[in-house]
Amino acid sequence: MTETLAFVMDMLVHATPLIVAGLAVAIAFRAGIWNIGADGQLIAGATAAAWIGVSTSTEIGWLALPLALIAGAIAGGAWAAIAAWLRSRFGVLEVISTIMLNFIAIYGVSYLVRGPLQEPTHVYPQTSSIVTGAHMPTLVAGTRLHWGFVIALVLAVTAWWVMRYSAAGFRIRASGANPFAARSAGLINVSRVTSVAFIVSGAIAGIAGAIEVSGVTFALYENISPGYGYTAIAVALLAGLNPLGVIGTGILFGALETAAGTMQRNIGVPATTASVIEAVVILAVIAVAQLRVHRATSVA
Amino acid sequence: MIKRFKLSRWYHISTLSTAIHSLFAISILACGAPVENRKPVTNQFKVALVTTGPISDQGWNAGAYKGLLMIRDSLGARISNVQTQTPAEIDENFRQYGAQSYNLVFGHGFEYQDPAIRVAPSFPMTAFATTSGTRTAPNVAGVTFAFSDGAYLAGIVAGAASHSGVIGTIGGTQVPPVVAAFKAFEAGARSVNPNVKLLTAYVGNWEDASAAKEQAMAQIARGADVIFQDADAAGLGVFQAARQAKTVRVIGSNSDQNEVAPEVTLGSVVIDLPRAMMMIARDVRNNTFKGHVYQLGDADGVVLWVANPKLAGEVSPATVARLDAAKKVIDAGTLKVPE
Numbered sequence: 001m002t003e004t005l006a007f008v009m010d011m012l013v014h015a016t017p018l019i020v021a022g023l024a025v026a027i028a029f030r031a032g033i034w035n036i037g038a039d040g041q042l043i044a045g046a047t048a049a050a051w052i053g054v055s056t057s058t059e060i061g062w063l064a065l066p067l068a069l070i071a072g073a074i075a076g077g078a079w080a081a082i083a084a085w086l087r088s089r090f091g092v093l094e095v096i097s098t099i100m101l102n103f104i105a106i107y108g109v110s111y112l113v114r115g116p117l118q119e120p121t122h123v124y125p126q127t128s129s130i131v132t133g134a135h136m137p138t139l140v141a142g143t144r145l146h147w148g149f150v151i152a153l154v155l156a157v158t159a160w161w162v163m164r165y166s167a168a169g170f171r172i173r174a175s176g177a178n179p180f181a182a183r184s185a186g187l188i189n190v191s192r193v194t195s196v197a198f199i200v201s202g203a204i205a206g207i208a209g210a211i212e213v214s215g216v217t218f219a220l221y222e223n224i225s226p227g228y229g230y231t232a233i234a235v236a237l238l239a240g241l242n243p244l245g246v247i248g249t250g251i252l253f254g255a256l257e258t259a260a261g262t263m264q265r266n267i268g269v270p271a272t273t274a275s276v277i278e279a280v281v282i283l284a285v286i287a288v289a290q291l292r293v294h295r296a297t298s299v300a
Numbered sequence: 301m302i303k304r305f306k307l308s309r310w311y312h313i314s315t316l317s318t319a320i321h322s323l324f325a326i327s328i329l330a331c332g333a334p335v336e337n338r339k340p341v342t343n344q345f346k347v348a349l350v351t352t353g354p355i356s357d358q359g360w361n362a363g364a365y366k367g368l369l370m371i372r373d374s375l376g377a378r379i380s381n382v383q384t385q386t387p388a389e390i391d392e393n394f395r396q397y398g399a400q401s402y403n404l405v406f407g408h409g410f411e412y413q414d415p416a417i418r419v420a421p422s423f424p425m426t427a428f429a430t431t432s433g434t435r436t437a438p439n440v441a442g443v444t445f446a447f448s449d450g451a452y453l454a455g456i457v458a459g460a461a462s463h464s465g466v467i468g469t470i471g472g473t474q475v476p477p478v479v480a481a482f483k484a485f486e487a488g489a490r491s492v493n494p495n496v497k498l499l500t501a502y503v504g505n506w507e508d509a510s511a512a513k514e515q516a517m518a519q520i521a522r523g524a525d526v527i528f529q530d531a532d533a534a535g536l537g538v539f540q541a542a543r544q545a546k547t548v549r550v551i552g553s554n555s556d557q558n559e560v561a562p563e564v565t566l567g568s569v570v571i572d573l574p575r576a577m578m579m580i581a582r583d584v585r586n587n588t589f590k591g592h593v594y595q596l597g598d599a600d601g602v603v604l605w606v607a608n609p610k611l612a613g614e615v616s617p618a619t620v621a622r623l624d625a626a627k628k629v630i631d632a633g634t635l636k637v638p639e
Binding site: 002003006010013014114122123124125126129144212216217218219221223224225226258261262264265266268270271272 | 348354355380381382383385386387388389391392393395396397399410411414418434473474475476
């Protein structure tokens with residue numbers, strides 16, 4: 001019982017950044033923006049949150065947490081805004097610019113944890129721990145599950161509602177589905193709509209990073225993201241870019257990650273084998289989904 | 301059907317053994333305390349190892365895994381190991397091992413000390429030991445190695461072996477322990493040849509062997525003929541570069557790497573991780589474990605200079621004598637290896 005409970009809790013902890021980053025990818029893809037840079041935006045968000053977490057005074061108490069989350073969102077949005085600006089101003093393909101920005105983010109963190117943000121003894125490449133006011137409170141006492149998971153759920157439902165029922169959501173979907181039709185028939189400023197969607201996507205990815213720092217790692221490290229932003233692409237595509245579906249697929253991938261750890265600990269399956277199994281599962285699921293689509297269309 | 305049959309048979313056996321166990325327990329305890337009777341009476345000694353990299357790296361992590369196996373073989377411990385890909389997974393694994401009441405959990409790297417301090421209070425029966433860590437708690441110990449002791453000795457060999465007077469050092473990332481090791485290496489070399497020129501390069505990570513090979517080839521092009529590598533899995537690229545250059549010699553790090561490329565390796569600065577881990581495991585076993593920093597070096601037999609016997613001819617008797625003298629001074633604690 002307790003072991004199962006611990007597994008479920010760890011699974012939801014793993015799922016949290018994947019759900020949030022998955023939402024970021026889903027929104028961008030819906031707008032026709034191939035945002036491959038959720039990883040960099042997440043790292044930018046984590047960095048900003050860690051910076052707030054180590055530099056604010058302890059006197060502001062719990063206010064540090066919302067401040068860190070907002071800083072994460074702003075940093076993630078700003079990171080995406082670079083690619084959005086390059087796209088609208090010079091027509092730079094976002095697939096290329098966002099990937100490059102991922103590397104800049106990774107090496108930027110590498111520099112920061114050895115330079116300006118390094119912990120005071122200057123021995124370890126990491127920041128010092130964030131103030132307790134910036135810690136995400138735990139959701140279930142005695143486990144690692146934190147309120148970030150609830151934030152992920154709220155974000156997913158909000159994104160679903162906005163995309164489906166609001167005018168802004170309609171403009172995003174129209175711009176993504178057919179930009180020319182959206183421009184000529186709907187009088188939509190496609191360039192502006194997609195730019196805004198891109199930045200919102202980055203901000204959400206930034207929140208994912210901020211949640212990870214405030215709820216799980218409590219400090220900034222170099223390898224803060226094991227490629228959450230890339231896994232998020234699989235999470236979003238598997239959910240058919242539906243924000244509510246992202247909750248389910250995020251939890252699925254969280255379960256895979258957690259099970260990989262359990263297999264290593266209890267039966268000595270090497271980490272690499274676990275990663276291979278994970279990738280095979282992803283491939284199989286995508287192939288089956290594609291097969292279904294194929295069958296459905298060929299019958300019709 | 302077959303499955304069900306097996307299941308039911310297993311059930312019978314387990315209830316039978318449970319009954320026997322409870323009989324034992326009751327007769328021993330006599331008083332009616334609630335009996336948890338599924339576990340055997342003797343608690344097995346359980347030890348876990350958590351690493352940031354693969355245990356197949358022929359270096360830092362491989363040495364720790366060897367230590368884990370030694371603990372299994374000589375203390376009869378049940379062992380488990382796991383590789384964490386991100387800092388986020390560290391807490392998770394520490395908690396899982398704590399919940400499964402492991403007696404000792406090794407976190408093999410500086411990344412583990414903050415999580416250990418965080419998790420340890422929830423699992424007071426589990427001892428946590430973090431290598432390179434310096435923070436402690438009642439059940440958290442740090443383990444630091446005086447790697448510079450061995451690096452100084454390696455410097456003596458390199459200084460004597462270099463014909464060009466140019467020696468190289470290649471590290472993974474520029475972390476303080478590696479910087480300190482290179483300084484000690486330089487000091488050792490200068491004690492033999494005061495005019496020796498030192499080249500230093502960092503790969504930027506601990507995995508990219510081809511990048512390390514390029515760094516080594518660049519140093520060779522600038523005249524280096526002895527290269528000391530402390531770059532973990534990436535360091536294997538330094539051996540490849542030396543093999544191509546033929547006249548260049550390499551000094552290995554962390555584990556005995558003399559067999560990686562016997563024809564070009566002068567020796568290795570070895571951290572005898574198994575020995576260090578055994579020391580700590582014994583302390584836990586004998587209930588003498590204390591939450592303090594274990595500082596282990598040449599005098600403890602944990603940091604060693606291991607010469608490659610196949611190239612023994614390239615190290616002159618004078619150098620060997622010099623090594624022995626330096627070793628004595630280091631063990632007596634009177635040589636100040638530069639930090």
